[in-house]
Amino acid sequence: MTEPQPSTRRVPLDVVILAAGQGTRMRSKLPKMLHPVAGRPMVGWSVNAAKTLGARDIIVVTGHGADQIETALAPEGVRFVRQDRQLGTGHAFLVAARALQGGADVLLLYGDTPMLPPETLARMLEQHRTHGSALTVLTSELPDATGYGRIIRDENGEVARIVEEKAANPEEKRVREFNSGVYVMDDRAPALAERITDDNPAGEYYITDLIALYRGEGAPVQAFRIPDAGEVMGANDRAQLAVLERLMRERINARHMRDGVTITDPASTYIEDTVRIARDATIQPGVILRGRTVIGEDAVIGAYSVIEDSEIGAGAVIKPHSMLEGAVVGSGSDVGPFARLRAGANLAGGVHIGNFVEVKNATLHEGVKAGHLAYLGDVTIGAETNVGAGTIIANFDGVNKHRTDIGAGVFIGSNSTLIAPRAVGDAAFIAAGSTVHEDVPEGALAVARGKQRTVTGWSRRYWNGVRAQVERKLPWLAGWLARQSE
Template identity: 70%
Template structure:
């Protein structure tokens, strides 16, 4: 069916909405010490997706029913403004729901979600709620269709399309097993749900209380029960093992990537672009193949992120170029700067406008002012570098004494020659110059040059004597391995 657009102000009695999330399952097939609900899909634990959905629905109360690994799950969700109910014994979905409902204030519709089903969208649930209110349903079950619904409870409809019952796989007749509409386990119910759930019995082979039995209790009261069928069954897909978890991640990643592309982002190869849901990307950004974008990363318009780069919790201003194979962690890159290839910006790295950080340069907890250039093969840690300074190849800042990190302050317009070692704490004044190959441990005043290297001494004939000694050794390999050098030695005789 086509999902209707929810317009709540035109609906009868748009009541408050509470959400109970069932997340007590053990997930033994995950074969993991981590609780099933905390396995991640595109950067969020599965149960956190359900919590986010509940918040996006503007639910009044949200209760998460925990069980296996309850302490870990509750700790992970502690910042999420939810309440918890613990199901210490696994006595079925009806029992779990009743524990969660006990934490609600009542007088609201109640939506049941699952902690291992992250794909269910807010649009779908809003449409389901609109249907629920428009049809004056007491209970609405979310359903979908599969050509082979083996393993699922089947939806049995009666007159007018109302749901007569939900029959589980093991109790279904041959004709019922041929039904393709299945029960997702997601329910939207009126405020009587907790009271009626308390009437559910456990007279079954497993001795458990099943939430599906609530349907018959509503019908006995003459209340309307219906199913809201959605066209895409993958929305209610759960994960019981690592294979299903990977499939969920693939589906979620495709959804995220399509959202960005429709918003004006170019993904050169969407199949290899890993982008977490929390990442913000402006239009006219280009993402090359193999890129990973995680956490609170924000990317402004006109940025190009080169192939196989990895960015987490970083902010990129307009027109930045991140060249291939670069790694950025909690870094800030100013407008029109370029980074890489093979560069690493570690936490606390701040590049202002027009900064060039080239290949094999590492920056940590340092601010590079506008126009700074560090072209290649450098380590810049715990430093402030003034505007338009140049850092030569092979430069390192020795900032750690084995116990403490020390700061280096480099003024504007400074020039640090290749293969220099700057030993912190250290200050280089504006326009200071460090000669290539120097080790600098004392401050350099503004406009001065520091030279710290031994005087060159040439020892005549040393190389000739050295190679003749090697060539004279028994079984020498010099002639075979270094034929030009062997010929040169011959010519020196």
């Protein structure tokens, strides 16, 4: 066997991701590879790892559910090859190898092992290159490796072969080091893969046969052993999927806390990998942060709030039980509790959105206040405007949405309705209870409500007319009527 020599080779990296398996134990119409873990489909984690490593080419091998997987991953810019017949891992790799450009190291990953971090793969690739290995297999140890292929080393510590569980003798079964199935190979891999045969009891093509093919050429085969076997954990059913979700959540939360984020109760906090959080932000219990959300310094996210694809400015406070989707909250603003900001809600600095206020496709300038029970849709509101409780922007006529423009320093009284399209000038007043169906000029007062009339004694006359029903159903009112007649 040729002694491995130190090397500084720096060739391109191509990545093959096997994602053709059926995953019947998921019992789902959704392909196994698309079941989400912490916001990404399982196969998406492998694609992300490949991109992080700077892969020149990424080929995903699809089979079961190919159309769905290819549609889901199309925005990632990867290439696809189909394994029409599932004839083993060696066959799946061969299908991809025939599409490779050549002249590169080849990393083989799987679509159902999302826990394997790019940092581990980077270290594996570095060892592979600096030690001059032809093939490097990622391994780990378990106290009981039953079910896994065992790593059998030669007298030089190199990998001599991998023995599958069903073919292992009693001594080999006691080996704790197991094969993860993840490999880095030099540019001979595509040609050697053509020599893999199905000459075995299962009639399948095994990727592990590459070890013998490389060694047959006198090429060094090494192992890269990692201490945490959990990094190569996969999921075959919903129970295992839930374990992956928990472990990934713990990893993500720990990373944020190391970076200076306070997470009050990590066990109940769900943060997807794509979320960015600045230091000294505080995340209270039960919070869910999804998608491309960005949280600024010193922001506070209140308990049981759900935030998706939103930007929260420095020092902003999202109070408990609020929901934000595609919103922007400026620095120093506060939202909630029990508020909802929908897509297109854009709050400048110092805005106050109180309980049970809904904002959609709206721009609120500095200092706007809407403290209670309001719907603000398709509207622009100028600085320092006050929106009273119960205010509604009636933006929909049954066919089209219409916009409303409200100036700065406007006072809108409680229970007002503005029928879009409307324009309200700066410093205007709208009297409480008004239904505004005309534009309001700058500095004007709009009163749009019926004139109040007070009819003395009306209640007594009314209830006397229904006295029999009152005496039967409302005895307290019958007593009141009797006293009025004395």
